[in-house]
Amino acid sequence: MNKFQVFFNYFDREPIIIQLVWMLSCLLFVAIIVLIIYIKFLRKHLRDKEELIAKFSEKNELLLITYLYAENEEGGVSSEQQIVINKLKRGIANKFKREIIVSSLLKLRNEISGEMAEAIQDLYAQITLKNFALAKLKNKKWDRIAAGIRELTLFHVKDAHDEVIKHVSHPKKEVRKEVQLYLVSLFNFDGLIFLNDLKTPLSEWDQIQFLGELQKIENQQIPDISLWLKSTNDYVVIFALKLAKIYNQFEMKDVLIELLSHKSEKVRSELFLVLSHLYIVEAKDILKNNFSERDKEDQLAFFELLDNLADNNDEDFIVEHTHHENFEIKLLALKILKNLNIDKFRSFDLIPPESEFVKIIKFLENN
Amino acid sequence: MNDKKKIVLAEDNSTLSLLLKFRLEKEGYEILIAADGKEAIEKIEQHNPDLILTDIMMPFVSGLEVISYVRNELKIQTPIIVFSAAGQEEMVLKAFNLGANDFMGKPFSPNELVIRIKRILG
Numbered sequence: 001m002n003k004f005q006v007f008f009n010y011f012d013r014e015p016i017i018i019q020l021v022w023m024l025s026c027l028l029f030v031a032i033i034v035l036i037i038y039i040k041f042l043r044k045h046l047r048d049k050e051e052l053i054a055k056f057s058e059k060n061e062l063l064l065i066t067y068l069y070a071e072n073e074e075g076g077v078s079s080e081q082q083i084v085i086n087k088l089k090r091g092i093a094n095k096f097k098r099e100i101i102v103s104s105l106l107k108l109r110n111e112i113s114g115e116m117a118e119a120i121q122d123l124y125a126q127i128t129l130k131n132f133a134l135a136k137l138k139n140k141k142w143d144r145i146a147a148g149i150r151e152l153t154l155f156h157v158k159d160a161h162d163e164v165i166k167h168v169s170h171p172k173k174e175v176r177k178e179v180q181l182y183l184v185s186l187f188n189f190d191g192l193i194f195l196n197d198l199k200t201p202l203s204e205w206d207q208i209q210f211l212g213e214l215q216k217i218e219n220q221q222i223p224d225i226s227l228w229l230k231s232t233n234d235y236v237v238i239f240a241l242k243l244a245k246i247y248n249q250f251e252m253k254d255v256l257i258e259l260l261s262h263k264s265e266k267v268r269s270e271l272f273l274v275l276s277h278l279y280i281v282e283a284k285d286i287l288k289n290n291f292s293e294r295d296k297e298d299q300l301a302f303f304e305l306l307d308n309l310a311d312n313n314d315e316d317f318i319v320e321h322t323h324h325e326n327f328e329i330k331l332l333a334l335k336i337l338k339n340l341n342i343d344k345f346r347s348f349d350l351i352p353p354e355s356e357f358v359k360i361i362k363f364l365e366n367n
Numbered sequence: 368m369n370d371k372k373k374i375v376l377a378e379d380n381s382t383l384s385l386l387l388k389f390r391l392e393k394e395g396y397e398i399l400i401a402a403d404g405k406e407a408i409e410k411i412e413q414h415n416p417d418l419i420l421t422d423i424m425m426p427f428v429s430g431l432e433v434i435s436y437v438r439n440e441l442k443i444q445t446p447i448i449v450f451s452a453a454g455q456e457e458m459v460l461k462a463f464n465l466g467a468n469d470f471m472g473k474p475f476s477p478n479e480l481v482i483r484i485k486r487i488l489g
Contacts, residue, residue: 061382065389108382114476116386 053100060104063087068119077126088127102129106154124155137163142172149178153185161187168194177206184213189221195228195236202235207242215246222247229255234264241270245277253280260286265297272301276308284309288317296326303332310336319344323357331360338364371397372488373414377407377421377433378450387420390477391484404428408436411445418488420480422450423458431461438466446487450475 011019063084070080077085091097109120124130133155136148145167152160161183168179183191192210228240229252237259244252259271260283275283287294287302294302303321306314318340321333338345345364374396378384381402388398399414401407405427411419419437423430434447449462449470459470469483 057381061385064382065385068386069389069393104382107380108386109474111380111383111473111475112386112477113474114478116477117474 153182276305373416375416377401434465
């Protein structure tokens with residue numbers, strides 16, 4: 001009797017539960033072996049791919065550096081540069097190689113500026129990579145569209161404007177954001193035209209990115225922002241208020257004053273900062289007249305504004321609110337009064353008020 | 368005898384390293400490339416360079432750690448120029464506190480870097 005027969009006889013005699021455990025163990029053993037083989041194969045495949053990428057990247061980097069240092073003194077493309085262009089052009093037909101070429105160009109484009117950065121952009125145009133980025137814009141997948149637009153932005157491809165703008169109202173916010181960044185990065189203030197019809201939100205991070213891009217440009221001549229200040233989209237209004245503050249848009253005074261009655265609390269909160277920054281004193285009388293009708297946030301924001309803009313004409317109004325029920329307003333009122341009229345402020349020492357009031361007075365006297 | 372001035376360049380972007388190597392070799396310097404901070408420290412100890420160029424953000428050992436090691440462990444005053452990206456202002460201040468001599472914000476012009484190196488090395 002051979003060993004297998006002994007095993008099968010033993011197996012048949014065992015209860016069903018033991019047989020099941022044996023079968024499960026065998027199944028798991030086979031699964032583990034298959035997985036180990038698969039992982040080994042996968043690791044080898046990934047390492048091979050990594051090696052191939054490294055080898056091709058190295059070759060590309062050398063070609064790129066050769067191109068950049070083979071510039072023709074008289075301008076135009078030198079013969080050495082033309083050889084590099086031809087070699088790279090042959091490579092871009094293959095998707096794998098094309099992605100590595102783009103990545104090498106980007107790696108350098110992001111790190112250097114000046115003539116060499118422009119030369120990289122020229123090379124991008126020379127090897128017609130733009131066409132592949134434009135093709136991505138026609139893809140059904142939103143992430144491919146976003147990647148295509150990002151590439152066009154990074155390589156400053158201005159003539160893709162008409163194709164990019166088609167996606168300005170794309171249902172995916174990631175695509176819309178790439179379109180907006182493309183417009184602002186490449187067309188600066190003119191690119192902000194998308195704000196005219198924007199119906200979707202602009203996140204704080206988006207706004208920071210736009211402002212960052214705008215601050216990079218030399219010409220800081222800002223266009224008329226009144227349309228954006230009057231927008232029905234609160235996000236656009238808030239962004240326009242930030243522009244008004246950064247670019248000192250004092251000529252927008254009347255539109256800014258009109259915004260005092262805006263329905264959004266966030267807009268009004270941003271507005272108070274702008275009014276204070278631009279020193280728009282005309283807003284004070286309007287706010288004093290309807291102070292009691294405004295909510296607590298507005299009232300506090302107004303006192304913060306007065307902290308910067310108050311003058312002797314505001315003294316009576318401030319004294320009137322030194323006993324305001326809100327602690328922060330009361331504190332600000334007393335602080336402003338101390339700066340405006342120290343004698344009047346000291347006269348509070350003679351009044352026997354509630355203990356909290358005395359504490360505030362003492363605190364301000366010592367600070 | 369090789370009288371070329373030696374520069375250790377610690378930068379994890381291989382394309383940028385290669386570009387700067389070509390440019391600086393053209394100016395007559397000997398460039399030793401390190402792909403990370405760990406390799407940079409080894410090259411500094413081994414070759415005692417005349418100048419160190421280091422990126423701040425690098426794998427394994429950061430540029431800040433390289434500066435700290437050079438100034439506090441090796442106790443040498445080799446000039447150090449730091450490369451920093453936008454938004455790393457805090458890091459640049461730390462680098463200066465640790466003993467860096469100059470910094471260049473990325474993206475930077477290789478020509479400007481050459482001018483700064485010449486000013487430092489004479």
